[in-house]
Amino acid sequence: MTFEELESKIMSLGDLDRVEPFLAGFSTLGQEIHGFHIGSYDGKQILIEGGIHAREYPATLVVCGIVEYLSSQEFRGGIYVIPLMNPDGARLVLDGADWIPCQKLREYINLVNDGSEDFSQWKADILAVDLNVNFDALWGGGSQNVFCPAPGNFVGFYPESEREVRELTRISYQIMPDLTLSFHTKGEVIYYGFETLSPEQIERDRLIAEKIAQINGYIPIKTENSTGGYSDWVSEYLEVPAFTIEIGPVSAPTPVPIEYVPDAIERNKNVPIECLNILEQNEQM
Numbered sequence: 293m294t295f296e297e298l299e300s301k302i303m304s305l306g307d308l309d310r311v312e313p314f315l316a317g318f319s320t321l322g323q324e325i326h327g328f329h330i331g332s333y334d335g336k337q338i339l340i341e342g343g344i345h346a347r348e349y350p351a352t353l354v355v356c357g358i359v360e361y362l363s364s365q366e367f368r369g370g371i372y373v374i375p376l377m378n379p380d381g382a383r384l385v386l387d388g389a390d391w392i393p394c395q396k397l398r399e400y401i402n403l404v405n406d407g408s409e410d411f412s413q414w415k416a417d418i419l420a421v422d423l424n425v426n427f428d429a430l431w432g433g434g435s436q437n438v439f440c441p442a443p444g445n446f447v448g449f450y451p452e453s454e455r456e457v458r459e460l461t462r463i464s465y466q467i468m469p470d471l472t473l474s475f476h477t478k479g480e481v482i483y484y485g486f487e488t489l490s491p492e493q494i495e496r497d498r499l500i501a502e503k504i505a506q507i508n509g510y511i512p513i514k515t516e517n518s519t520g521g522y523s524d525w526v527s528e529y530l531e532v533p534a535f536t537i538e539i540g541p542v543s544a545p546t547p548v549p550i551e552y553v554p555d556a557i558e559r560n561k562n563v564p565i566e567c568l569n570i571l572e573q574n575e576q577m
């Protein structure tokens with residue numbers, strides 16, 4: 293798959309019934325970050341993001357499949373979707389470095405990649421910062437964090453140094469979602485329960501994670517030793533339920549081959565509507 297094919301798949305979502313496109317922001321290199329809203333702007337709203345890790349673009353394809361399904365469903369409330377939070381990184385994985393419009397940046401990226409032109413394992417953005425450890429949520433405290441530019445796990449020189457991270461926090465404050473879902477690869481697990489939450493909030497999220505597990509068959513796991521991620525940030529600053537869903541079996545190679553995408557769509561397509569139903573029921577309790 294090329295980046296052009298991935299992006300045209302994302303853009304085609306805007307042609308679906310009941311799906312309204314919006315501009316979610318811009319990447320470091322000025323590429324558009326596409327957003328979509330499905331359903332009503334009244335009632336509970338959830339926010340879905342995918343593709344924040346470059347090599348995890350199959351999660352973007354899963355999110356696209358979920359949007360296609362949701363556009364034909366009736367439900368209360370609304371769903372905001374940002375399928376590809378890291379377009380620069382995904383383009384590097386899919387197309388290599390030749391498109392980067394500046395020779396010194398190409399050389400820098402090649403240097404960080406140990407001289408290899410194979411970027412298939414790249415997780416970071418185009419400045420070699422891992423966006424999902426750059427959020428200001430116990431930043432720099434994760435067990436796998438690294439502190440120099442790298443293909444993955446570099447936290448940045450300070451929290452929210454990266455444009456994509458600031459765009460996502462800005463749009464989250466605008467939307468003020470009642471729940472968020474972040475799609476990653478891989479392992480077929482659902483992470484919940486960031487450590488800044490109260491015991492009551494962790495129990496709230498554990499119960500929702502178990503209901504999600506009943507739909508997609510994945511395993512709920514309380515997050516440990518992981519900081520600076522979007523779900524962590526949502527937990528700390530918005531204090532609403534936030535889940536990281538890892539599609540694709542642990543036995544799959546990395547990047548997860550796109551053959552796994554249809555099964556992951558099938559398993560997860562009803563998760564957003566179920567989350568809206570849970571939020572409505574909790575309101576009535």
Ligand SMILES: [Zn+2]
Binds near residue numbers: 345476477
């Ligand atoms: Zn990831």
